[in-house]
Amino acid sequence: MxxxxxxxxxxxxxxxxxxxxxxxxxxxxxxxxxxxxxxxxxxxxxxxxxxxxxxxxxxxxxxxxxxxxxxxxxxxxxxxxxxxxxxxxxxxxxxxxxxxxxxxxxxxxxxxxxxxxxxxxxxxxxxxxxxxxxxxxxxxKEVYVKPILINNILKRRIKVGFLASMGNAVYSSYMKNKLKNQMDKEITFEILDRVPEKVQECWDKYKSKYSVMLVRDYKYLNYRYNERPDVNYVTVLAKHKGEIIGFAILHNSVANGSKMTSAVEFFTDPTSERYIKSLADGLAKYCYENDLEYVVIGTGLYGKYKKALLDNGFMITRKPPKNNMMIANILSDRVTLEEITGHENWHITQGDGETELDL
CATH class of the missing domain: 3.40.630.30 (Gcn5-related N-acetyltransferase (GNAT))
Structure with a gap:
């Protein structure tokens, strides 16, 4: 045939x-x-x-x-x-x-x-x-995870429900207090159910500090997250003196029986450990307020993202992500292989690729 x-x-x-x-x-x-x-x-x-x-x-x-x-x-x-x-x-x-x-x-x-x-x-x-x-x-690709609540982790380890709940209560109380004390008092957060057009200002401000990444302007973010018909995303804006200095877009879900969130976008000044740490703190605060057990972030090695995240309590996942080898085929002479090769040149997020789309 x-x-x-x-x-x-x-x-x-x-x-x-x-x-x-x-x-x-x-x-x-x-x-x-x-x-x-x-x-x-x-x-x-x-x-x-x-x-x-x-x-x-x-x-x-x-x-x-x-x-x-x-x-x-x-x-x-x-x-x-x-x-x-x-x-x-x-x-x-x-x-x-x-x-x-x-x-x-x-x-x-x-x-x-x-x-x-x-x-x-x-x-x-x-x-x-x-x-x-x-x-x-x-x-x-690498992926980073930070435990927020550990009730299910303890249940799997000690097999006694009330002891796990007690351990989680002690842990979460300590970590909440620690988070409250370490958060940058000059940076505030706004939680929205849509990506606002004003994120364009943040993209325009910091894009020149990056080497290689997908364009995260409002055109892309609006199509990718506001217009998607089957998933509702949460946008976290980090502000300093009323000006947006970073944003994260979150996809809340349940994985292996645990409520979690995936930072499908995580963008700020890549040279500022202060801003990266503050944005990560804002995600942790959001997780505590919404009883989410852990947060996952995927990023490249460009700038200070990895250092700031590891210093902030994130860990590299023990198992690599399902789709983890970034490959390419250059079709034009507008870009060279050297320009886009190397994890250290890239900023990449959980929103990139097929996994987040459940394809």
Missing amino acids: EREIVRLDMDRDFEAFEELSVISFGEGTNSKKEMYQWLFDKNPYNKSGNMMYLLKEGDKVIGCDGLLPNELYVNGKVLLTAHSVKSMTHPDYKKQGIFRTMTQNSCERGLKDGVDVVIGLANDQSYPAYQRFGWPTLFE
Whole structure:
């Protein structure tokens, strides 16, 4: 039967696309049509339509790969980049070169639409294939976690509920008091249920202090967090003398029976340990006020983020994140591999890549 590569049409192809997603990633994969319509069709960085492509054999979808375009800030330049996402091959069609074919198709279509560089956070299954394709590895992502409440941790260790509750009460009382005493009295926090347009001022103020990161201006943040239809995010603004000096965007959820929050965005002056520490303190305060047990932050090694977070009680997670190898394929001469290689050059967050989107 003849095969063809087509652009994903939500009305025509979504049911077959969803079926392959469940086969590839399990029942826990996000299968909400309105989420994919927002993510693919309504992306404001699209040039000629969505950049998701299906390999069809008749009406059956046997492969998929595509790009999520956005902007990348590299040493003062703003480039069009795209995340490689939804790489899937039907298990009945393995070892036929479909992964390579679909990856090449995505890059060719991206180049036609002006994409300068394709990036992706590969997992242990896809990473070897990208290495065979010759895609360079830029760095291995780290994730940091800070325990806020330890009731569940103690329950798992000592197996006695009331002792765990007592231990947690003592610990949290001590840590709350410690946090209260260490917080910068000149920095205040505002909690919002939407990302406000005024975050643009913060981006404009500090962007030139970074080397490599996705553009975190209001256009991107509004699309990515305000317009997403299936998740409600929380925005934390840090202010000094009424001026925004940093922001975090939080996704509250439950993982392994524990209430937690993931800082999908965490942005401030990368050269200021004071501001980084204060923003982290603001997240801890928010967690105590909302009975959240721990907070997770992903960041690059650029600036003073790592030092400030580790000094603030964060720890590198014992297990690496599921998608942790940052890879790239440069498509234009507007950027060099040297400019974007190395964890020390990057600021990266939990909002980057497929994991936060539950793809």
